[in-house]
Amino acid sequence: MTACGSGAGGVDGEPSGGLRALASRAVVTVAPGDGATGVPTSDALRITAADGRLTAVTVEDGRGGTVDGRIAGDGRSWRPLTHLAAATRYRVHALAEDDQGRISAKTSRFTTLVPRNTFIGHHTPEDGATVGVGMPVSLVFTRGITEPEAVERAITVTSDPPVEIVGHWFGDDRLDFRPERFWAPGTRVTVRLGLDGVQGRPGVYGTQAKTVSFTVGRSQISTVDAAIRRMTVVRDGRPLRSLPVTAGAPATTTYNGTMVISEKHEVTRMNGATVGFGGEYDIKDVPHAMRLSASGTFVHGNYWAPARTFGTANVSHGCVGLRDVRGGRDAAAPAAWLFDNSLLGDVVVVKNSRDRTIAPDNGLNGWNMPWEEWKR
Incomplete structure (x- = not known):
């Protein structure tokens, strides 16, 4: 035992330093x-x-x-x-x-931390929607954003097939994303909102962590020539139908430009007082109305003008009107046909009107901004 202990060279029974x-x-x-x-x-x-x-x-x-x-x-x-x-x-x-x-x-x-003040982004389009080729991704935030870079970094928008998609801020509470040109039919777009915990402004934090996907359907682009009062509907590159219309009267012309259908209403009320026309009109049952601008431009059915008006005279307050019947019960009427054959996100182009081009932030109409400016 003594010899063994001496040979190990340990102290207090531990291994030698070389083995420790x-x-x-x-x-x-x-x-x-x-x-x-x-x-x-x-x-x-x-x-x-x-x-x-x-x-x-x-x-x-x-x-x-x-x-x-x-x-x-x-x-x-x-x-x-x-x-x-x-x-x-x-x-x-x-x-x-x-x-x-x-x-x-x-x-x-x-x-x-548990935030006291929060914000979310209301998104267009809805999850699971099938939309037209002009539909952007639009986010409207419930609070003004003073840290836009942080918010934008937390959002990713991708597509299959892939294209370059760029975000653009309109003011401090709206962020839209789009490609340079209209989406290709059949494209699937995925929006990932990683806003939970993002500080959008001092002391105000995002709460969303969700994924939204939508599909782009067929291409439908309708061109309204205000000078000849005619709408040509083109689907997937082929003319589908030519419809007589009435556009804005000389004193209340229709915007020119590329517009996107953002809402559809089988029947809606249109009151001139809500869009700056005082008491000039208040129609409680406008049929087949599809919104083109936030300021009140629609393409809609018109049952109160004589049938001969369409294709011959521009008499509206800035909307594009098509012949219809009261209550919208005639499926063969031009307005009913267009309504039934349109998707949110379909494109309506107005040309040859004596008005300016619609502002890019008036509705979902960012296509009216040049791509290089959009990216800046």
Whole structure:
């Protein structure tokens, strides 16, 4: 026993120094600290390594979702590539290695803030919709956005087949996305709203984490020539029908430009007082109305004008009217036919009117802005 003990060279029964397992010199630090609450959703999470290099970092929430991040080239730090969700508990697990290849680990937990003020984005089109080739993705936010870059980074719009899709802000509460040209028929578009935890303005955070998809149907582009009072409907490149219309009267002309159908109503009320025409008209049962602008331009059925008006005179207050019957009960009437054969997102082009081109933000009509300007 004595000889054995002397030969081992140990002290207090431990192995000799050459056999003793040494701890890693690498030290992992996680900020915020373990157990922290009310943590900001951006620029708060930092993971660093001293006397070593980070080799693996996992940040996950209680639902199994993970936060994408990147280890710096020198291995000294890790940062998330996106913001964190609000009111969420996260678990951090990080590994680092020292110059001898020895591993050090760190596990930490923290909870992000619960926002007092929030915002969402109301989206057009709806999830699952089939739309025309002119339909943009339009988001209208419930609060004015003062941090547009942060909001835009949290939204992705992709298509199959893929095309370049660019966002453009109209003011501080509306963000539209579109490609350079109309969508190809059959395109599937996916919108991912990762707004949960995004600070859109000081103290105001997004709450949405959802995915919206829609499909582009056949191509239908209707061209209204206000000078000859005629609409030509072209589907998938082939003329489908030519319809007589009445456009805006000389004092109340119709906008020129490329417009997108944004609403459809089998019957609706049109009151001139709501669009700046005082008491000039109040028609409670306008049939087959399809909105082209936010300011009140529609293509709609007209039962009150004589049949001879259509194709011969422009008498409207700026809308495009087609012959119809009261109540819209005649399926063969031009207005009924167009209504039944139109999708939200179909394109209506007006030309040769004595009016200016419609503003790009008046309805879903961003196609009237040149592509280079849109991208700027």
